[in-house]
Amino acid sequence: MFHRRSMIAAAIAGVMLGGVTAAVPAPVHAQENLIDSIVQRGVMRVGVGNFVPWVFRSKTGDIVGFEVDVATKLAEDMGVQVEFVPTVWDGMIPALLAGNFDVVISGMSITPQRNLRVNFTTPYASSGNMLAASVQRMPDRAxxxxxxxxxxxxxxxxxxxxxxxxQAQLPRARLIQFDAEADVLQEVLNGNADALVASVPKPGRDAATFPDQLYIPVRETFRGTLEAFALRKGDADALNFFNNWILVNVANGFLEERWDYWFVGQDWADLVPE
Amino acid sequence: MFENPTQRRLGWLDVVLICVLLLGVAWIIYRVETRLVYNWNWGMIPGYFWFLDPITGQWRSNMLLQGLLTTIRMTIWASIIALIVGTLMAIARISPLPSVAWLARTYVELVRNLPPLVFIFIFFFFLSTPISNQLGLADWARALEGTQRSIVTFLFGPPNLFANFITGTICLALFEAAYVTEIIRAGIQNVGRGQWEASTALGLNRWRTLRLVILPQAIRRILPPLTGQMISLIKDSSIVSLISVQELTFTGQQISVATRRVFEVWLTVAALYFVLCFSLSIVSRRLEARFRRADR
Amino acid sequence: MARHNPFVHLAIYASVMALIVWGVYQGAVSTGYRWQWHRVPQYLFEWDDGTLYRGVLIDGLIVTLQISAAAFVLMLVFGLVTAILDGSPSFVGRAIARTYVEVIRNTPLLVQLYVIYFALSPVLGLDRMSAAILTLALFEGAYAAEIFRAGLQAVPRGQVEAAQALGLSRFHIYRHVVLPQAFRLTLPPLTGQTVSLIKDSSIVSVIAVFDLTTEGRNIISDTFLTFEIWFTVALLYLMLTVTLSFAVTGLEHRMQRTVAR
Structure with a gap:
């Protein structure tokens, strides 16, 4: 009896030991060569968030937006397919580090604090942000x-x-952060916050839609933030490739043309209902 | 507890409650009209279930329906896995071998006391992603063609998210299994000691006693709370949106961002969850009633 | 007998646990994650001019405690009222109680919070904090109601009949006979529910209440220190829930001794 039970216990321990040992693969990122593995696979996996008009779902469920145009052209230039992996903001960096996708192209602003953890490319966009204030809570500011x-x-x-x-320009104000833009707007409409800040031209449109609740105190935009692709640390070749791709596409006007389409024009308005 | 609880006549308490209820509803409607700044537009919702593709002229399913299907798929798979793991862990919990019992106990306590988000992070990023990368799950699913592809799509959803779906489901299952363990353990321990002793006296070993005598009796007490746990699983399934599994809450979030129709979208999502969960809850009550009758 | 030798089993247990921890650690290494723990302490405590200041995570912990405490009290109220209504002779009362429990238990907390905060609270004039507390209390109250109901039903009918025979009013029967006995039965499941409440309180981060989870998510969003911060946050939650479990276990032991006497 005793022998059998001990053996069962030993067997269970053994199985667990085996399982855990098998679960430990050799470090893969030590000598990672991202560009080669993307080309070999024939697919570039891109982590994207959810933010109009950077990247969002159209009313037919397709993933569209500025980032989609950028990543599609990037993949085309590499001669591979592109695969978008929509991910919530909280999961973005862990998924990147775990190798769930190759690069994050999702309107990510460069800050030194973040740069300690991931690599950023040269900026491919610089967004202007604007403030819309609550008429009830903070009227007549200029x-x-x-x-x-x-x-x-x-x-x-x-x-x-x-x-x-x-955070950069109004450091004394109390910043409250929500997961979605609709929540931010509703928060100000409901009179629970004094103002909202979002990328142009949305605050202006919101103020036009809700003139009794919102107004634009200052027409000029905030000093621009710089947006870049985010990559795992430790792969200079990939960084070089993406940097130069961005430089080329700034020079040939592609990025600016796409930017104007999504952030200035309204030709895409029928992608969302109403 | 006091009087016959099936009486149908209205008492004073009923009248008071009805008045309070009516007043409350009237007040809320009045305040909604005067206070809430919101333009309602329910017209866009049906298009997110199905829409007529203008190019092919065919009806196509859209995000809400796909999200709902993903939630259902995940619920079914995760429930099966949770049941298996939970049963094994419950047997380990009551094992006469202290080390086995301690390990099972540690698992249960860890899961129950950690925030679900942290559990998912540890499991997904430190255990399952390295393993699934090693196995090449994602590449395998991506390379599928023809019938195999449609079978995998039917069972697990879009192949490009296959690896995420599998790990997300296992993660959810292991999370719920801790609760299932406790339900099954309580069920087993509720069966009287005399049953164990009688079986031992008849010369049955521990395993056969469990299988032939204890579990069949325990199952009546286990089934109703187990369906309750399945309802929790459906609701908890929204946490795996963190790892790119596009279930109902995730697609709801995406639609509300794109359309900025917060209330319409969330109320619809809530209604869908309610239909799923409430039907299970009815099943649970039927089972409970049947077993109670059988016990008599 | 050797198989009950605790040291052998302790050794087996310890080695299996060590293996699992090692496996997780190796998994972390294989993803190439470089730990940056030195960036974390500033969020717990700030040392300035010889004075110790609370970091934002500790501020968040305090808010979590406040929300949980307030929601706990309200949860008891909602749970008890619902349980009593459910057992009452009033048809409408039972209908209200059942509808409340079914609606709450069959929809996700996240969706409830959205509806209450963005749709109902401007209507009712609730601020962020009250909306968070109310939602949590309503949610956990529906589960507490079931716990109370089971506890009330477990009090033998004879007790109530005896009290009625003694001429006690319904209020006094509840107050002196039923509730004290039901309390003892409901304490263990109620503790589990309170642990759930503390964990569920993290959901309020979606409406920007500055609780522990919100502070953690904001720091992560600024610094990308995902794992370091989440592990720290998890440890703080664990401290809360484990302390609670121990306190209640102590209370149970004391009550059992009182009964035994």
Whole structure:
């Protein structure tokens, strides 16, 4: 009896030991060569968030937006297919580090704090952000400095360029962060925050839609934040490739043309309902 | 507890409650009209279930329906895995070998006390992703063609998210299995000691006692709370959106971002969850009633 | 007998646990993750001019405690009222109780929070914090109601009949006879529910209440220190829930002794 039971216990321990040992693969990223493995696989996996008009789902469920145009052209130039992996903001960096996708192209602003953890490419976009204030809570202001105060509550989307801009330029204001832009707007409409900050031209359109609740105190935009692709650390070849791709496509006007299409024009308005 | 609870006549309490309810509803409607700044537009919702493709002229399913299907698929697979793991862990929990019992106990306590998000991070990024990369799950699914591809799509959803779906499902299953373990353990321990002793006296060994005597009796007590746990599983399934599994909550979020129709989208999503969960809850109550009758 | 030798089993247990921890660690290494723990302490405590200041994570922990405490009290109220209504002779009362429990238990907490915060709270004039507490209390209250119901049903009918025979009013029967006995039965499941409440309170980060999870997510969003911060946050939650479990176990032991006497 005793022998059998001990053997069962030993067997269970053995199986677990075996399982765990088998689960440990050799380090793969030590000598990673991202570009080669993308070309070999024939597919580039791109992590994207969810943010109009950077990248979002059209009313037929397709993934569309500025990032999609950028990544599609990038993949075309590499001669591979592109595969988008929509991911919530909280999961983006872990999934990148775990190798779930090759690169994050999702309107990510460069900040030194973040750069300690991931590599950023040369910026491929610079977004302007604008502030829309609540008529009820903060009427008749005409300067951004009025909002740089401890008593002011400003709403923005967590991880967005707007949140980065508020932290950089209105450091004294209390920044509250939500997961989606609709929440940010509703928060100000409901009178729970003094202002919202979002990338142009949306704040202007919101103010036009809800003139009794929102107004634009300052027409000029915030100093721009710089957006870049994010990569795992330790692969200079990939960084070089992406940097130069961006430089080329700044020079040939592709990025600017796409930017104007998504951020200035309204030709894509019928991708979303109403 | 006091009087016959099936009485149908309205008492004073009923009248008071009805008045309070009516007043409350009237007040809320009044305040909605005067206070809430929101333009309702329910017209866009049906298009997110199905829409007529203008190019092919065929009906296509859209994000809400796909999200709902993913949630259902994940619920079924995760429930099966959770049941198996939970049963094994429950048997380990009552094992006479202390080390086995301790290990099972550690698993249960860890899962129950850790925030679900942290559990998912540890499991997904430190254990399952290295393993699935090693096995090449993602590349295998991507390379599938023809019938194999349609079978995998039917069972597990889009092949390009196959690896995420599998790991997300296992993760969810292991999370719920901790609760299933406790339900099954309680069920087993509720069966009287006399049954164990009688079986031992008849010369049955521990395993056969469990299989032939204890489990068949325990199952009546286990089934109702187990369906309750399945309802929790459906609701908890929204946490795997963190790892790119596009289930109902995730697609709901995406639609609400694209359309900025917060209330319409979330109320629809809530209704879908309610239909799923409430039907299970009815099944659970039927089972409970049947077993109670059988017990008599 | 050797198989009950605790040291052998302790050794087996320890080695299996060590293996699992080692496996997770190796998995982390294989993803090439470089730990940056030195960036974490500033979020727990700030040392400035010889004075110790609370970091944002500790601020968040305090808010989590406040929300949980307030929601706990309300949860008891909702749970008890619902359980009593459910057992009442009133048809409408039972209908209200059942509808409440079914609606809450069959929809996700996240969706409830969205509806209550963005749609109902401007209507009712609730601020962020109250909306968070109310949602949590409503959610956990529906589960607490089932726990109370089971506890009330477990009190033998004879007790109530005896109290009625003694001429006690319904209020006094509840107050002195039923509730004290039901309390003892409901304590263990209620503790589990409270642990759930503390964990579920993290959901309020979607409406920007500055609780532990929100602070953690904001730091991660600024610094990308995903794993370091989440592990720290998890440890803080674990400290809360484990302390609670121990406290209640102690309470149970004391109550059992009182009963035994």
């Amino acid at each position: 300067s951004l400095d009025d909002f740089n105060d401890r008593s002011v509550i400003i709403a923005a989307v967590r991880g967005s360029t707007a949140a980065a801009a508020v």
